[in-house]
Amino acid sequence: MSKVESGPHAAVSARNLRKAYESGRIIALDDLSLDISEGEFVAICGPSGCGKSTLLNLITCIDRPDSGSLRVFDRNLTRINDLSADAFRANDVGLVFQLHNLLPHLTALENIQVPMLGQSGSARDRSQRAAGLLQRVGLSDRMNSLPTTLSGGERQRVAVARALANQPRLILADEPTGSLDSTTGERLMDLLMELRDSMQVTLIVVTHEHGVAEKADRTIRMLDGRIDD
Amino acid sequence: MPTPDKGLTLTRMIWRTLHRQLVRTSLSALGVAIGVIAIVALGAVAKGLRASVQGSIKSSGSDMMIWQAGVAADIFSSLDEADTRKKLAEFSEIQDVAAGMSHLIRTPGARGVAALQIIIGIYPGEFGQQAQEPLDGRRFRTPSEIVVGYRFAEKQKLHVGEPIEIEGSTYQIVGTFRSGIVFYDGAIVMHIDEVRRIKIADGRVTSFNLRLKPETDPIELGKRIEARYPELAAIADESQYNKIDQGLEASDDMVGAVSFIALIVGSLVIANTMWMSVAQRTREIGVLRAVGWPRRRIVGMVLMEALGIGVIGGAIGMGLGVLLAELTRSLPFSWQFMDPIYPPSIFLRAMGIALLLSLVGAVIPAIRASRIAPVEALRYE
Numbered sequence: 291m292s293k294v295e296s297g298p299h300a301a302v303s304a305r306n307l308r309k310a311y312e313s314g315r316i317i318a319l320d321d322l323s324l325d326i327s328e329g330e331f332v333a334i335c336g337p338s339g340c341g342k343s344t345l346l347n348l349i350t351c352i353d354r355p356d357s358g359s360l361r362v363f364d365r366n367l368t369r370i371n372d373l374s375a376d377a378f379r380a381n382d383v384g385l386v387f388q389l390h391n392l393l394p395h396l397t398a399l400e401n402i403q404v405p406m407l408g409q410s411g412s413a414r415d416r417s418q419r420a421a422g423l424l425q426r427v428g429l430s431d432r433m434n435s436l437p438t439t440l441s442g443g444e445r446q447r448v449a450v451a452r453a454l455a456n457q458p459r460l461i462l463a464d465e466p467t468g469s470l471d472s473t474t475g476e477r478l479m480d481l482l483m484e485l486r487d488s489m490q491v492t493l494i495v496v497t498h499e500h501g502v503a504e505k506a507d508r509t510i511r512m513l514d515g516r517i518d519d
Numbered sequence: 520m521p522t523p524d525k526g527l528t529l530t531r532m533i534w535r536t537l538h539r540q541l542v543r544t545s546l547s548a549l550g551v552a553i554g555v556i557a558i559v560a561l562g563a564v565a566k567g568l569r570a571s572v573q574g575s576i577k578s579s580g581s582d583m584m585i586w587q588a589g590v591a592a593d594i595f596s597s598l599d600e601a602d603t604r605k606k607l608a609e610f611s612e613i614q615d616v617a618a619g620m621s622h623l624i625r626t627p628g629a630r631g632v633a634a635l636q637i638i639i640g641i642y643p644g645e646f647g648q649q650a651q652e653p654l655d656g657r658r659f660r661t662p663s664e665i666v667v668g669y670r671f672a673e674k675q676k677l678h679v680g681e682p683i684e685i686e687g688s689t690y691q692i693v694g695t696f697r698s699g700i701v702f703y704d705g706a707i708v709m710h711i712d713e714v715r716r717i718k719i720a721d722g723r724v725t726s727f728n729l730r731l732k733p734e735t736d737p738i739e740l741g742k743r744i745e746a747r748y749p750e751l752a753a754i755a756d757e758s759q760y761n762k763i764d765q766g767l768e769a770s771d772d773m774v775g776a777v778s779f780i781a782l783i784v785g786s787l788v789i790a791n792t793m794w795m796s797v798a799q800r801t802r803e804i805g806v807l808r809a810v811g812w813p814r815r816r817i818v819g820m821v822l823m824e825a826l827g828i829g830v831i832g833g834a835i836g837m838g839l840g841v842l843l844a845e846l847t848r849s850l851p852f853s854w855q856f857m858d859p860i861y862p863p864s865i866f867l868r869a870m871g872i873a874l875l876l877s878l879v880g881a882v883i884p885a886i887r888a889s890r891i892a893p894v895e896a897l898r899y900e
Binding site: 347350352353372373376377378379380381383385387391393394395396399400403404405406407408412413414415416417418434452455456 | 524525526527528529531532535536538539802803806807808809810811812813814816892893894
């Protein structure tokens with residue numbers, strides 16, 4: 291299922307990234323450099339305002355750096371245009387949010403198909419692929435359930451399945467366990483790690499929680515827009 | 520594992536969105552429907568009027584009509600019968616002439632259906648009588664006999680053989696007829712002398728129907744008649760009816776004006792609905808952007824949602840428009856000359872306007888939606 295070749299190629303390569311807001315008054319990222327290998331599970335930790343979310347926005351092409359260079363899977367994201375950024379998010383990246391952010395009027399099965407719209411394949415194919423993903427996250431019996439009828443953990447599992455919809459090479463999870471109790475959160479992390487192993491995706495998790503960070507291959511701590519060595 | 524369904528499509532997603540906001544969707548659709556109702560109802564009535572006028576001109580093999588020129592409305596036309604016949608006799612292309620006299624009277628009886636009633640006077644021996652082919656009974660022969668249109672008979676619950684009192688005189692109903700021309704089918708038809716007596720218009724007629732010899736061009740002949748006798752108006756087609764009555768054009772103008780107002784009001788309703796919808800779904804749209812939906816697909820989604828409302832509103836409006844137009848058949852007085860007809864063009868126009876106003880109204884909200892940043896999906900407050 292994975293599009294990733296095994297080996298220590300760089301999934302993310304950032305050099306001297308700088309990002310400021312409010313005319314330079316707030317520096318979110320300050321000369322930040324990092325490398326993340328393909329298939330690696332990296333946890334990014336740090337206090338609020340340290341630049342975690344800004345880094346995540348840059349890696350997902352939601353935002354652009356002011357200076358420096360950023361490559362994800364050899365694609366230069368530094369000056370990528372909007373259309374290419376959309377395509378990049380659709381095809382190469384899977385996002386898991388702190389809140390599940392499922393569309394409330396669509397069933398679990400349909401929510402997973404949302405990123406697939408506009409991709410090749412028939413609606414029935416998409417539906418079958420989505421059903422397969424639901425099975426992978428252990429919710430094949432809830433495919434026709436609306437988000438309001440799912441528990442918090444189930445919603446996040448659907449969100450994980452949605453992140454995998456287009457077989458991305460990179461999954462970014464922003465505080466994925468932030469709205470879950472510890473047991474459910476731990477199960478979700480186990481699921482993400484299992485999927486990382488089976489699908490050989492690169493996994494970047496932004497988290498405040500030590501328990502989550504401890505599961506990662508590597509933890510990057512940030513402080514004031516820099517990596518805190 | 521349960522079997523997955525047919526799969527999500529953009530159309531299905533949009534339908535779910537509209538269904539989810541059922542009250543808002545319904546109210547917006549009704550906002551669109553109001554304009555469509557007016558367009559369909561007025562359009563059908565206007566079409567019916569034109570068809571009736573055309574029917575009158577062409578009834579019984581008539582090729583054209585002669586009226587008094589310069590009148591404010593057809594009912595005010597008054598021609599000297601003998602003088603006009605003499606003038607028309609100068610034109611060798613005219614094969615046959617039938618005089619007609621129209622008048623409005625108080626409705627006979629006390630059944631209260633109509634306040635005013637059209638009566639039409641003709642000569643029993645002229646071809647104009649052929650327009651009243653009997654449905655039941657026979658044609659009238661004497662001034663004390665009348666025939667009535669089937670719609671009049673049904674409204675007044677009158678039958679052949681029954682007497683009827685008109686302006687103080689009693690007449691015998693000897694026949695009912697169905698001409699297919701709404702003016703006639705709702706009218707009382709009697710001897711022209713009786714109408715003149717009631718109207719106090721001795722020697723006058725309202726109009727003439729003319730049959731022309733074969734190969735005669737009625738338009739060209741009409742021009743010659745009018746050139747020689749400017750006091751006469753020759754009408755060979757309903758498009759020329761504005762020479763003696765602006766009612767048809769006024770009804771067309773009214774449909775146009777209502778369409779325009781509907782466009783403005785409906786667009787504002789849609790704009791408000793879609794603006795609110797986009798504002799309330801900022802996070803959702805942010806999620807769509809975050810999972811890779813391009814801006815143009817967001818624009819398409821919002822426009823299609825608006826089109827969905829337009830389709831629903833258009834369908835409701837067409838149904839209610841037909842209902843309203845049909846109601847005119849039972850309104851006092853108007854039933855006599857309103858027989859709405861529904862050519863497909865009316866519905867196409869109505870639906871076209873509904874869709875257009877939906878699109879126009881949704882343009883700005885769609886642009887706004889496309890500008891929502893994916894980062895909105897990451898905000899947690």
